[in-house]
Amino acid sequence: MFGGGTYFFTIVTYQRQPIFANPENISRLRKAIAIIKTEMPFNIIGAVVLPDHLHFLWQLPPGDTDYSKRIGKMKVLFTQSLPKSEIPQQANSVSRLKHRESNIWQRRFWEHTIRDEQDLENYFNYIHYNPVKHNLVSCPHLWQYSSFHYWVKNQLLDNDWACVCNG
Numbered sequence: 001m002f003g004g005g006t007y008f009f010t011i012v013t014y015q016r017q018p019i020f021a022n023p024e025n026i027s028r029l030r031k032a033i034a035i036i037k038t039e040m041p042f043n044i045i046g047a048v049v050l051p052d053h054l055h056f057l058w059q060l061p062p063g064d065t066d067y068s069k070r071i072g073k074m075k076v077l078f079t080q081s082l083p084k085s086e087i088p089q090q091a092n093s094v095s096r097l098k099h100r101e102s103n104i105w106q107r108r109f110w111e112h113t114i115r116d117e118q119d120l121e122n123y124f125n126y127i128h129y130n131p132v133k134h135n136l137v138s139c140p141h142l143w144q145y146s147s148f149h150y151w152v153k154n155q156l157l158d159n160d161w162a163c164v165c166n167g
Contacts, residue, residue, distance in 0.1 A: 018051035
């Protein structure tokens with residue numbers, strides 16, 4: 001781990017479009033993040049990709065707080081990777097055109113600075129339970145696009161964490 005600041009993010013698609021219901025778009029997102037991590041390193045502690053939004057827990061290097069640049073570049077690289085046929089064609093507002101925004105992402109994102117271990121645990125659990133909260137699956141282990149599986153493999157979480165399958 002880097003030992004720098006840790007941050008939780010919620011990043012939402014424009015008008016909650018289910019862009020990430022397409023597994024190819026999840027691959028494009030992973031590639032964009034891999035590029036950013038080589039240019040501006042950070043650790044991903046937790047992540048979940050849902051059809052219309054993303055949650056991340058990132059830890060940046062000491063003295064580095066520029067998560068906005070990373071998120072902005074992630075949005076740009078992902079958007080540029082989309083075939084034209086994948087880009088929603090609804091009319092763009094004057095404001096979105098002025099800011100050179102496409103119809104892929106909401107303009108802003110939500111950020112929370114992690115204050116302590118309990119805060120980290122709360123957001124870590126929030127991320128992994130989010131697919132259940134949104135009624136996409138009944139148990140966290142059933143959602144493929146989550147860091148939950150990494151943490152189970154590395155024995156920080158049990159596969160039956162928050163599970164109702166066996167109850």
